[in-house]
Every structure is written in structure tokens, then in C-alpha cells.
Amino acid sequence: MSVEVRVPTLGESVTEATVATWFKKPGDAVAVDEMLCELETDKVTVEVPSPAAGTLGEIVAAEGETVGVDALLATLSEGKGAAAAPKGKDKAPAVADPVDANAADAVDVMVPTLGESVTEATVSTWFKKVGDTVAQDEMLCELETDKVSVEVPSPAAGVLSEILAAEGSTVEASAKLAVIGGAVAADASSDAQAPSSQGNGGKDVSNAPSAEKLMADKGLSADQVQGTGRDGRIMKEDVMKAAAAPAPAATAPAPPAQTPRAPVAASDEAREERVKMTRLRQTIARRLKDAQNTAAILTTYNEVDMTEVMALRNEYKDLFLKKHGVKLGFMSFFTKACVHALREVPEVNAEIDGQEIVYKNFIHMGIAAGTPQGLVVPVIRDVDGMSFADIEKAIAEKGARARDGKLSMAEMQGGTFTISNGGVYGSLMSSPILNPPQSGILGMHKIQERPMAIGGQVVIRPMMYLALSYDHRIVDGKGAVTFLVRVKEALEDPRRLLMDL
Known part of the structure; x- marks a missing residue:
């Protein structure tokens, strides 16, 4: 028997959300109340649990899509047993060229939850690089959106075979961020953990997200920063300390101005630092002005x-x-x-x-x-x-x-x-x-x-x-x-x- 997975009630005056992340793919067996995906509305993430035990059939709303209240997200076949994973019509055709040889097992990493009426986000930081082995649900990257920084977990264990959206790029709600090749079952996560730690300077710990973001802003890699957190975890303060020493050259060239502004002397421009407004700050600016106008x-x-x-x-x-x-x-x-x-x-x-x-x-x-x-x-x-x-x-x-x-x-x-x-x-x-x-x-x-x-x-x-x-x-x-x-x-x-x- 088929069961429909629909968008839950989103809250007062909220009429739509964006599908942020699917944690399951077509053919996966799921338990009742097991988390299937995440939606993002105005300020927070909404988890969508499975209404029944069974097998995830078709994903109707892909990651990055905007959906209304009670919209159909996916279908679920009640009962036990996993239908063939290649049945995922949304996923298989889109991953034809991954690095890994097992193309049939490739899984797309889509743009996660962006929030109500939000159609794009900015890729803030990639915590993994192409060729890294990742575990299921391990954090791959971070996006800047309306009210929060959205973390994007890996939908499956495997190898990060392709990154389609580089750091600093703007992606739409329906965009594909990356491809996980050679996707394997979640129990392989123990094998995936060791290589994945190389992105953190060889430490088997995750750096603070704020530190990763700041490293991206400053053009620093993890091996250029000495972590002082527990087990060598890199904290934001560590990045600031490293950036104050030899790193300024990485951020010295200021990008060209996007809008006309007053003339700036070359000597002054060299001492400027240009940082793109976060989605949060853009949203705050827009809503405050809307309040004044209304x-x-x-x-x-x-x-x-x-x-x-x-x-x-x-x-x-x-x-x-x-x-x-x-x-x-x-x-x-x-x-x-x-x-x-x-x-x-x-x-x-x-x-x-x-x-x-x-x-x-x-x-x-x-x-x-x-x-x-x-x-x-x-x-x-x-x-x-x-x-x-x-x-x-x-x-x-x-x-x-x-x-x-x-x-x-x-x-x-x-x-x-x-x-x-x-x-x-x-x-x-x-x-x-x-x-x-x-x-x-x-x-x-x-x-x-x-x-x-x-x-x-x-x-x-x-x-x-x-x-x-x-x-x-x-x-x-x-x-x-x-x-x-x-x-x-x-x-x-x-x-x-x-x-x-």
C-alpha cells in the first residue's frame, strides 16, 4: 500500500517552504518516524518524519524545490523490503558522470532548505574536497540563507566525486551541489571516517563551522591553522590568529565594485576588505524596510x-x-x-x-x-x-x-x-x-x-x-x-x- 509524505503544517502565516535535504533515497527502507528530509522556512529547519515503515518510493519534490503546505513530497510503500534503488527517477539520470565507477550508485547532493519564498543561497564553505570518502550524514558544506547557515549532510556514504557549486557561488533552490559516487550503505561510515578527517588537517574531529567559514573567507586551509579546541579542533579564534600573521596577502586584492561608489584612492583600496552580505543580513535589511513601508x-x-x-x-x-x-x-x-x-x-x-x-x-x-x-x-x-x-x-x-x-x-x-x-x-x-x-x-x-x-x-x-x-x-x-x-x-x-x- 502506498503512503503519501506531505509537507507538515509550517506555522502561522507561513505558506511555503524549501526542500533542504533528503536523508533517504528511493528504494531505502525506512522506519516509522525516521527522518526523511528537512524543510526550511523563515528562520528554522523543519524535519519531516516518515509516517509509516516501508520503502521510500518516488521523491516528488527534489532538494531545492519550493513547496506549499500539504504539498506531496514523496511516496512510501508500506511494509518491509527495499525496492530496487535504481528506481529513483529523480536521481539516476542526473549522476551519469561521477568519478566513481559505480554510476548506478551515485547520489546527487542538492541545495538544502532555504526558507519561505527564498529562491537562492550562497555556498559558504566546503568541508570536503573531491576524492574524499564521506560517511552518510557527514557534513559536506555550509550555505548562507535567509536566517541561518544551512549545513548540508551527505545523503549517502561514498566518495565525493564532483563539486558543481564552488565556494562563494550563488545557487538556486533547485540546483545540484555535488555528486556522491559509489554510494554505499550507512554501515560503511566507519571506513569513511578516517579519510574524511584529512580535510581537517589530519585530525579525526570536525572543526567549528564558524571556523570553517572564516577560513574560507580568509583563504586559509586547515593545515595552515593550529587548532586549540578539544582534540585539536580548529576554533574561530584560531583562524583569526592565523589570519593576522602571514595570511593577509590572500585577502588583499579587493574584488571590483559591483555598484557605483565614490572614487577611492589606490592606496586606500588596498587596505579595504570586501565581504559579500550574508543571506541573513540581506533578509534583515529587506524586512526592516518592508516594515517601514507597510x-x-x-x-x-x-x-x-x-x-x-x-x-x-x-x-x-x-x-x-x-x-x-x-x-x-x-x-x-x-x-x-x-x-x-x-x-x-x-x-x-x-x-x-x-x-x-x-x-x-x-x-x-x-x-x-x-x-x-x-x-x-x-x-x-x-x-x-x-x-x-x-x-x-x-x-x-x-x-x-x-x-x-x-x-x-x-x-x-x-x-x-x-x-x-x-x-x-x-x-x-x-x-x-x-x-x-x-x-x-x-x-x-x-x-x-x-x-x-x-x-x-x-x-x-x-x-x-x-x-x-x-x-x-x-x-x-x-x-x-x-x-x-x-x-x-x-x-x-x-x-x-x-x-x-
């Missing part, structure tokens, strides 16, 4: 005296840590204060859908976080029903996952309001940009002692500027100011939160 963004400001919050935090932080196992920070206070204000001014928690206003009877709080890859906004769902401890635990857990690049797609979708804390970087004042389709974002800033006139006297108080950017199409100035005043009142007298005042 929403009527206006920002209102206020300031808050942090004396009471700081005193309360200092009084209970040790007991809080002992009981809940997490530190008591400022974010839980601000989150609680925003929940309190959003209940009174619900339009800040709403969104525009066509000619309708959608009011949310729940609060999913986005907490903007800066990562080495760029800005991401993990979402804490139903934060309005959470305690201080629950909020602090959620923020800590999602922050760690964001830094490690392990956030799932669902964890970054569905937010109704966002908090951005530029104060951690020393920002004193800024105007945050909306995170569409949300209608409001609160900007926190640096706490700074300033002289304040209180009761006819000048006293020194720890003050913070607050900024609320909002969509003026749905939120009036009165509502925005009321929201910010309620946040200020709740923080300057935290007891109001307990009494819902």
Missing part, C-alpha cells in the same frame, strides 16, 4: 525610575535563585508590566489583517535576542498566565537555544508583542522597528543614574528611557501613551502588579 510607525517615549524594581530584586534574588534555580532579572518585571498594560490597551496586542483588526485574547511575548547569526525573536506563549519564575526560566532557555541556533520554527512564530532590550549593549535611547504583523514593540535601554527633581529636591535615581514603537493605523496616540504610562507605573511601584492596578 506600517505607519510612530514612537512615543517615557522614562522609568528603576529604584523600586532594583530594591525588590536585590532583596529577593538569592531566595529566588535558591527556590527556582534561575536568576531573577529585569526582563520578568518588564514582561509582567507589559502584560498588565496590554490588558488595558488591547489594540497594542492586535494586528491588521486586510480590512479587519484581529484582537488577541492571549499574549505571546517575543523577546528579541542578538545572536552571532543575527537578530531572532523567540516567543514565550501565553505569558499572561506565567509567574515570574516561569518567565525567567523561559527567557533563559530560549536565549540559550537562540545562541546555539537550535530554535524551532514554532518557537519564533505567533508573537503578539515584542520586547527589545538594547540596554544590554549600552543603548541610552533608540526607536525600535515593528516586528510585523505585530502592532507594538517596547524598547528597553541602559539604566543610568541621573539627577531627578523629586518632592522639590534633586536626588540621584537609576533611570531608564522606554520607547514604544507602534502602528499608528491601529493604535492611536492616546492608547500608546496610556500603555507606556501603565508600564512605567507598574515598574515604579511593583506592588501594583500583585494587585492588578
Whole structure:
């Protein structure tokens, strides 16, 4: 009996994805829930498990193709036993010229997941070279796409017989990256491991992906860098150290300018370094401009005296840590204060859908976080029903996952309001940009002692500027100011939160 493998639900307002990597090929036997392929949407990778045990038949959506929700990805024959592998109509004809003699066993390496509406990617780094023996699922290369760096694993064990997309080249979603010749079963991975380590300077360890990328940028090979990581693993810092010594000559010639710019003296041009924008940075630029072009963004400001919050935090932080196992920070206070204000001014928690206003009877709080890859906004769902401890635990857990690049797609979708804390970087004042389709974002800033006139006297108080950017199409100035005043009142007298005042 044939079973269809379809695109799973991708999340709120996400209508399409790109097939990133197939981990199985036609004819492979698969177990129920075994991962078949990966899809990429806006910010994360979505795994597609097998709905049944059996044999993978035809792959309908090849790697690099863009597919809609519920689209057919492949067919699966239920039951045991593997159909003939050459049945793979998508694969066999495309690998007629591999180096390996076993052409029938050759497997294409296709462009992995690129994300919603993304049609191309840039090859960042190849971790293997032609002739290297690779194990199944061993990382072959890394691509730069919208929100993340996408790793491309080997779909089978064998020999990397051909690389079709060199480092730095731009590839389309349907492009073929390489060919694995003499593909063998996964149990051959033990034989493939030893030769594959030669790409890492003879060490049987994988270098840090960030190090591999930087080596590619600097034109360095692994044998030119001394690894200081565990078992000799090359880290990013090792590459930076090596690049600072004899390597500058590799990056000195600046490529020609692609767009007209002001004249540059030859002596200055020799000291420039030209780096192509990553897919992440291009996407950030496009989406920020889209937000400005779509929403009527206006920002209102206020300031808050942090004396009471700081005193309360200092009084209970040790007991809080002992009981809940997490530190008591400022974010839980601000989150609680925003929940309190959003209940009174619900339009800040709403969104525009066509000619309708959608009011949310729940609060999913986005907490903007800066990562080495760029800005991401993990979402804490139903934060309005959470305690201080629950909020602090959620923020800590999602922050760690964001830094490690392990956030799932669902964890970054569905937010109704966002908090951005530029104060951690020393920002004193800024105007945050909306995170569409949300209608409001609160900007926190640096706490700074300033002289304040209180009761006819000048006293020194720890003050913070607050900024609320909002969509003026749905939120009036009165509502925005009321929201910010309620946040200020709740923080300057935290007891109001307990009494819902």
C-alpha cells in the first residue's frame, strides 16, 4: 500500500517552504518516524518524519524545490523490503558522470532548505574536497540563507566525486551541489571516517563551522591553522590568529565594485576588505524596510525610575535563585508590566489583517535576542498566565537555544508583542522597528543614574528611557501613551502588579 509524505503544517502565516535535504533515497527502507528530509522556512529547519515503515518510493519534490503546505513530497510503500534503488527517477539520470565507477550508485547532493519564498543561497564553505570518502550524514558544506547557515549532510556514504557549486557561488533552490559516487550503505561510515578527517588537517574531529567559514573567507586551509579546541579542533579564534600573521596577502586584492561608489584612492583600496552580505543580513535589511513601508510607525517615549524594581530584586534574588534555580532579572518585571498594560490597551496586542483588526485574547511575548547569526525573536506563549519564575526560566532557555541556533520554527512564530532590550549593549535611547504583523514593540535601554527633581529636591535615581514603537493605523496616540504610562507605573511601584492596578 502506498503512503503519501506531505509537507507538515509550517506555522502561522507561513505558506511555503524549501526542500533542504533528503536523508533517504528511493528504494531505502525506512522506519516509522525516521527522518526523511528537512524543510526550511523563515528562520528554522523543519524535519519531516516518515509516517509509516516501508520503502521510500518516488521523491516528488527534489532538494531545492519550493513547496506549499500539504504539498506531496514523496511516496512510501508500506511494509518491509527495499525496492530496487535504481528506481529513483529523480536521481539516476542526473549522476551519469561521477568519478566513481559505480554510476548506478551515485547520489546527487542538492541545495538544502532555504526558507519561505527564498529562491537562492550562497555556498559558504566546503568541508570536503573531491576524492574524499564521506560517511552518510557527514557534513559536506555550509550555505548562507535567509536566517541561518544551512549545513548540508551527505545523503549517502561514498566518495565525493564532483563539486558543481564552488565556494562563494550563488545557487538556486533547485540546483545540484555535488555528486556522491559509489554510494554505499550507512554501515560503511566507519571506513569513511578516517579519510574524511584529512580535510581537517589530519585530525579525526570536525572543526567549528564558524571556523570553517572564516577560513574560507580568509583563504586559509586547515593545515595552515593550529587548532586549540578539544582534540585539536580548529576554533574561530584560531583562524583569526592565523589570519593576522602571514595570511593577509590572500585577502588583499579587493574584488571590483559591483555598484557605483565614490572614487577611492589606490592606496586606500588596498587596505579595504570586501565581504559579500550574508543571506541573513540581506533578509534583515529587506524586512526592516518592508516594515517601514507597510506600517505607519510612530514612537512615543517615557522614562522609568528603576529604584523600586532594583530594591525588590536585590532583596529577593538569592531566595529566588535558591527556590527556582534561575536568576531573577529585569526582563520578568518588564514582561509582567507589559502584560498588565496590554490588558488595558488591547489594540497594542492586535494586528491588521486586510480590512479587519484581529484582537488577541492571549499574549505571546517575543523577546528579541542578538545572536552571532543575527537578530531572532523567540516567543514565550501565553505569558499572561506565567509567574515570574516561569518567565525567567523561559527567557533563559530560549536565549540559550537562540545562541546555539537550535530554535524551532514554532518557537519564533505567533508573537503578539515584542520586547527589545538594547540596554544590554549600552543603548541610552533608540526607536525600535515593528516586528510585523505585530502592532507594538517596547524598547528597553541602559539604566543610568541621573539627577531627578523629586518632592522639590534633586536626588540621584537609576533611570531608564522606554520607547514604544507602534502602528499608528491601529493604535492611536492616546492608547500608546496610556500603555507606556501603565508600564512605567507598574515598574515604579511593583506592588501594583500583585494587585492588578
